[in-house]
Amino acid sequence: MKRIDCLRAIYPELEDCAVVTIMGAVAAELYSLGHRPNFFYLEHAMGLASSVGLGIALSQPERKVVVIDGDGSVLMNLGGLTTLARYAPRNLVHLVFDNEVLLSVGGGAPGGFKWFTTATSTGSDLAAIARGAGIRRAQLVRELDDFTEAALDGLKGDELTCVVAKVDAEMPASFLIDVHMLENRFEFARALQRMQAKTATGGTT
Amino acid sequence: MPVSATNSKVVYDAIKAAGVRLVSALPETWLVHLVRLADEDPDMILVRLAKEEEGVGISTGAHFAGLRTALLMQNHGFLQSINGIASLALLYKIPLLLLITDRGTMGERDPWQTEGGKYTRKVLDALNLVRDELNRPDEVRGKVAKAMTLAQSSLSPVALLLGRDLMWEEPTA
Numbered sequence A: 001m002k003r004i005d006c007l008r009a010i011y012p013e014l015e016d017c018a019v020v021t022i023m024g025a026v027a028a029e030l031y032s033l034g035h036r037p038n039f040f041y042l043e044h045a046m047g048l049a050s051s052v053g054l055g056i057a058l059s060q061p062e063r064k065v066v067v068i069d070g071d072g073s074v075l076m077n078l079g080g081l082t083t084l085a086r087y088a089p090r091n092l093v094h095l096v097f098d099n100e101v102l103l104s105v106g107g108g109a110p111g112g113f114k115w116f117t118t119a120t121s122t123g124s125d126l127a128a129i130a131r132g133a134g135i136r137r138a139q140l141v142r143e144l145d146d147f148t149e150a151a152l153d154g155l156k157g158d159e160l161t162c163v164v165a166k167v168d169a170e171m172p173a174s175f176l177i178d179v180h181m182l183e184n185r186f187e188f189a190r191a192l193q194r195m196q197a198k199t200a201t202g203g204t205t
Numbered sequence B: 001m002p003v004s005a006t007n008s009k010v011v012y013d014a015i016k017a018a019g020v021r022l023v024s025a026l027p028e029t030w031l032v033h034l035v036r037l038a039d040e041d042p043d044m045i046l047v048r049l050a051k052e053e054e055g056v057g058i059s060t061g062a063h064f065a066g067l068r069t070a071l072l073m074q075n076h077g078f079l080q081s082i083n084g085i086a087s088l089a090l091l092y093k094i095p096l097l098l099l100i101t102d103r104g105t106m107g108e109r110d111p112w113q114t115e116g117g118k119y120t121r122k123v124l125d126a127l128n129l130v131r132d133e134l135n136r137p138d139e140v141r142g143k144v145a146k147a148m149t150l151a152q153s154s155l156s157p158v159a160l161l162l163g164r165d166l167m168w169e170e171p172t173a
Helices: A003-014 A025-032 A049-059 A071-075 A078-087 A126-133 A144-156 A181-201 B005-017 B029-040 B053-064 B075-080 B082-090 B120-126 B137-154
Strands: A018-021 A039-041 A065-070 A092-098 A137-141 A161-166 B020-025 B045-048 B068-074 B096-101 B130-134 B157-162
Touching (some): A018 A025, A018 A049, A049 A092, A071 A126, A126 A161, A181 B053, B005 B020, B005 B137, B053 B068, B053 B082, B068 B075, B075 B120, B096 B137, B120 B130, B130 B137
Parallel strands (some): A065 A092, B068 B096, B096 B157, B130 B157
């Protein structure tokens, strides 16, 4: 299963969501499908994407929040899964692409990232960890159809959902993101607050 | 309980007056009343953390969504949060109101607090964060308001150290 195919499958559903991604391949591939102001690419601070998502979800309970995470990042903030479970925001979907390596580190040579395996390569099961943390709807998927169904269920549902997707460890076609970090940060905040104002007034414009 | 309930209330009221709607916290003795006050306040979102660095992410998300926040942490929790502060708050220009209990300084009885206490200010200074100290109840409201104003205008973390004289009441023998 390829990340980009997973992203393509859910992309049309992300229009009204607040989307927070980790850095590297995930951010670049989502960007390659077409940037939107409601996409925030957290270009550093590994592990905190889910915390940023939780902050948004608690602040705007009417907004669907989608965090697109990775195994390396989740492993840096396993405690954050317990915090997510503790508050269990019904409007948050946590998608975790598990390629079993720290791919975006690169490794300095073609395929060098293959030396940077994470503990999911030796059996650590992030979906089981998420369930153990208290996230009731957490599942591991290996096929695109299963990913699409689980992710769309989460997006349309009303319960904290975690989907761990085993994906190929493949570099993205490009790492280009032609939106400056600060530009992205300010446009994202503006988009969320504009969307909120619209919701608050019940307006249609 | 020698943690000052009275002065904790003064700090909590100041946070509320500064417009804070979400507080993240990790338990620490000096914060017991502040956490309780946040928990009992139906207008406050309290997020209890597993580790303090999460609070940087949560406050970032809340800021994007338009909410003012405060982070309650011990100085060792601040030390634990450094990468989040550098690689998220400072890198992305995120306002944070850091309320940090100033453990391990003059009068500290817990041996385990004494090492980290020597670095709190140096690390704040190394990060170039503006900081001030809260030691008297009469200065709390003004300093919290000004710290929030600066955090919002500079889009940067600002730190207030909660001092022993404010937070701790020595039992009279």
